[in-house]
Amino acid sequence: MHVNEAIKLRRSIKHYDPKHVMSKEEIHTLLSNAVLSPTAFNIQNWRFVVVTDKALRQKIREVSWGQAQVEESSILIVLVADLMAWNKEPSRYWKDAPKPVQDYLVPAIQEYYNDKPGVQRDEAMRSCGMAAMNLMLTAKSMGYDTCPMDGFDFDKVSKLLNLPNDHTPAMFVCVGKGIKEAMPRGGQLPLDEVVIQNQFK
Template sequence: MDTFQAIRERRAIKSFDATHRFSQQEEDLLIDMATQAPSSFNIQHWRLVNVKDTELRARIRAAAVDQPQVTDASLLYVICADVKAWQKEPNRYYRNAPQEVQNLLVPWMKDFYEYNEQLQRDEAVRSASFIAHTMMLSAKAMGYDSCPLIGFNPIEVARLINLPDNHIIAMMLAIGKGTNLPWPKPGYVDRKEILFENSF
């Protein structure tokens, strides 16, 4: 499936074939594509918890208003982000870059983030959102469906996955073989409400 088609056909699917399983090769491809997502300063804040344990999935479902896609989808990822990733071996983010690029960006990263806690969190959420969207489009291109979820108790899910300090949960993402067609797209905001030239 080409990129434009994947973008147009991606929908949040709620019903999945609970018997379907991804092959390891498919999972590897999905993650390989996902990690091509952009991130500020190439920090790659994302941390993905692939929930495979069925009992843990059931507990997460209970913390997610009993939404069936949590347990029925082939894959369930808790999309997390390390808010302090910017300060963890920052040289590794540029190890393949030209030396002059490393000399510029690695020190700048510290200056950019160090005293701005809100920016650190914002960037972590942005990076997690980028990878989640890349995963959704990749899944669609592979012939699968997905459903991002924010309707859950983040404190309970954090406890269940043993979320480390300085990490946040951005969303969960269910991926699998959809079993129903979505209703028609419900509607779009008029373009004049979302697109402006030069200023509002």
Template sequence: MDTLSAIEQRRSVKHYDAGFEMPAADVQRLLDLALLSPTSFNIQNWRFVVVRDPELKKKVRAAAWDQAQVEEAQLTLLLCGDLRSWDEDPGRYWRNAPESAQQQIVPMIREFYQSRGEQTQRDEVMRSCGIAAQTLMLAAKSMGYDSCPMIGFDPEKVAELINLPEGHVIGMMLVIGKAAQPARPRGGQLPKEEVVVTDRFA
């Protein structure tokens, strides 16, 4: 499927064929594509937790208001982020760049995030998780799978279940799999004139 068709056809699917087994190669392909998602300064601050253990899936489902797709979908991912990735040997993010680029960009990373503070660091993680989620959803659709991004869960409980390290946050949950039922019809799109602004708000 081409990219434009994937964008048009991607929907949030709630019901999955629990008996379907996603090939391991497809799982790895999706994760490899997720790693190509852009991040500011290339700091790659996302962390992808693949929930495989059936018992853990049951517990995560319970912490997600008992939403069945958590357990029935073939791939349950928690898109997390490292709030301090900008400070963890930032030279490694540019190790393959020309020396001149490294000398210019690497010092800027710490200067930027130290000066902007914790809110910007958190915002950056959320932006990165959102971009990665869209990459995964469109890649999944192009491979014949469906998906559903989720914020309907207890983040503290899920963080405890996955042993989320200090200095990390959960951006969202994302399930991917073979749909058992199609998505409901679109609820209603706002008119373009209401959401697209030229130059400045009135």
């Protein structure tokens, strides 16, 4: 599927075939494309918790306002932000780069993030958002539907997933075989309202 077609056809689907099982190969393809999404300084500050355990899915649904797609989609991927990825052996993010590049970028990571919790969080959330789009477009190209979500209790999900203290959920992406089409689009704003040429006036 051409990327333009995937963008136009991708919709947030709420109803899934709960009996459909994705293969390990399909899930591997999804995640392999997700990790090709960009991150600042290549710190790869996303983590992907793939939840397939039925009992755990049910518990997560309970703290997600009972939304059916959490439990009925083939897989639930919780995108988690590692807020301290920048400080975890940062040299490994540039291990294959030429030495002059390593010598410049690795110290720059520390300078950019150290003692800046707002920057750490903002960057991680942006990274998870971009990875989520890679997931959703890849899924669409494979014939699957998706639903991005932030309608859940973040603290309770953190506990259910046993997240480390320096990790926080960013969003869910449910993936599976949709059984009910999305409602017609609610109404896109015109480009001339959302695209600004050079500066606001």
